Amino acid sequence: MDEMTATLLAIGLVFVLLATGVPVFASLALAGVAGVVMVEDLDFALNRLKAFSYTQTAVYLLTVIPLFILMGNFAQKAGVGQRLFSVARKWVGQLPGGLAIASVLTSAGFAATSGSSVATAATVGAVALPEMKQAGYDRRLSTGAVAAGGVLGVLIPPSVLLIFYAALTEVSAGAMLVAGVLPGLLSTLVFIVGIVVVSKKIMPGRHQTQPRYGWGERFTSLGDAWQVIVLFVVVLGGIYLGFVTPTEAGAIGAFAAFLMLLCSRQARANLGGNLKDSFRSSISTTVMILMTMLGAGIFSYFLTLVGAPQYIVEAVTTVDLPPLLIIGLLLLIYLPLGMFLDAFSMLVITLPILFPTVQSLGFDPLWFGILAVKMCEIGLITPPVGLNVYVTAGIDRDTPLVDVFRGAGWFMIMEAVTTLLIFFFPVIVTWLPANMLG
Template sequence: MQEMILLFSLMIFLFLAGVPIGFSLLTCSTIFLLITDMRPLIVVPQQVVGGIDSFPLLAIPLFILMGNLMGAAGLSGRLIALINMLVGHVRGSLGVATVVSCAMFGALTGSAPATVAAIGSIMIPAMLKQGYPPRMATGVTAASGALGNIIPPSIALILYGATMNVSIPKLFIANVAPGILLCIVFVITVLIQARRLGLGQATTGNDGVPDQRFQVVLRSLPALTMPVVILGGIYGGIFTPTEAAAIGVLFSFLLGICYRALSPRALWKVLEESVCTSALVGFILGAAGIFGWILAAARIPSMLANGLAPMLDSPELYLVILTVFLLIVGCIMDAGASIIILAPILVPIGLALGLDPIHLGVVFCVNLVVGFFTPPFGLNLFTAASVSGMPYSVVVRGVLPYVAAAILALLAIAFLPMLSLGLTKLM
């Protein structure tokens, strides 16, 4: 037990010291093996390779490449034009368009900061021009940018499924309703703020001009087709999530060629960014492989589950504690790393209390993603401040109503399991 306390203490120290997560996990695991003589050090490379030697995990670099290709193809402007045309007559329509655009674009790219940067660079200046307060313009963008990490296909869900050996297609379909719920509560928050502030309507420039409306729909149709092809193929049993990611890469590449947005220089930049991001994720997964092996060999998850289960006399109390803890973790730690490190420790406790593993996966991932825009360290907050040029304090004040709305949605997701499990019953 003393060695395990040393392991976690050293890991926390390295995290706080700014050491990259992969190196922290690898260092802690190696030191633990040296001081305990549990196994020879040859187990380190064996488990590192084993941590990434998984066919479902191959979907991660492919989805990263697909998202970067979609971003380079300039889809954000096309989606915004379509949504503005549909909701431009509503009070606070630019805010509503921001929420929906972030949800759709984020689902394609799978990156919350990239979504904030792409949508925010267009929508924040437009909202400021229409008289939106700076705090509202930046707050709604920072919060909505996280929606894409919840609405499938989501890298966080793939990581959870691979880590906890849970069906990834079922996780995808289970997260549809929670993603829509968060989108709805954000739209309601925008409408309430717009009415309170007396904001007007947006001018879409397409009212009464059927030809222009048709052109807007036609230009955005390929982007709208992508989720249908990917998710429809997965749920229809036509291909696996990994195969769907490969098809998405091909579709995105052809789309970029058709839009004439992928010059050789742009394509090289996309490939470079995708390789760097995928290598970082792969290194963390490999380091987490040996870390997870140590936890399993030392029987830490089962010891925690057996020790805490009598203290947590109800699943409801466990869900409350889990929600609060993951919200805090999510705003200071990357969602992927949090899943890899914490899920093998925390999820078995919930399973011992009789909770469904799919429901737990949804609660786990949604909580961590909400941390993207939870003050004071949410990554989306810094991205929104950078894109808008506004002080960080302005973004924090603007995002607070959306944090409150998200917490209400989180409680509903946690305590109404049919929100996540309802659609899975149909599979």
């Protein structure tokens, strides 16, 4: 069978399998094997793929994924989320939409200890949603703030998704993590400004005013945030200064979070259960990520075999359009994908095709990686399969799912603003990595 026909059939098979409910990793793997068989034969496919699972996953860099996930689980069980929300409420609670802003700041802080958006949304939502409900907050704003705040977990390091991107594209994992710092802070700032605007212009007077704390009490409360500060300095500070590799930083961070769990009074009451839950969650999440990588690797091998990336690169580079416009059009592909797929699946499906094009046009891979992750963030709160929205709705069962999506819609606009700023000002991404030591 000719290569073009085989490629179209294999891509069509992926979407058919996804539509019938087959897991993403299995859809990609089956379509990839079928494509190789169509182009070559079954013996060729079996010979090439017999050691594929080992070569794809036995990579030193990938050990950082379970370490970051374990660090986040330990931090969650140690009660980091509750302490952060208490600190944030004392600093910004008196502002318009102050508790919603506090939930976003808590999400940003917890994201510095966890690389998962779902874990961030679940942890912060369990603490912040009851507080906002008691204060009479509009349910759309409160649930939208929690769902959108959770997406910071995949951008602010240590981010598993940034490591995933680095592994797929073979860029520096350390530089990729550092590149997420300023965009993460910018996203947080845009969320804060957006919440103030929504609270004052769209729904003024709808929220109970919070007491104003004195400066002495505010600065004293910062002592409750010491766990986040320690983990952020140990992990990202070590990478930025060149003292440790990302994998070593993950190991140190996981051990530090384990010590915090041991020192937490509330966690020690059920230490065995907390450890068991942390390990089980870390294992299941890691296996999911590695299986997704494996399926994507098989499909990527087929695409490389038929020369699809090279064909697309040649076609794109000959188009009479500004290179920046081409990148913008490529990023728009993530919008429809985000309606149906999770962030990891979006990256594994698109990067084998898009990344060679980005390289051929001469753009910074770190810049494109952050933009791709930002588009994945939008997908996490986009209907009909916005994963963070469903997590938030599961916590606040009194709020209809449609209201949660409506609340998240405001934050989708804020995300678009942040993405455009990063798109037109790449220095936001590249400045910190360019000044790394070691």
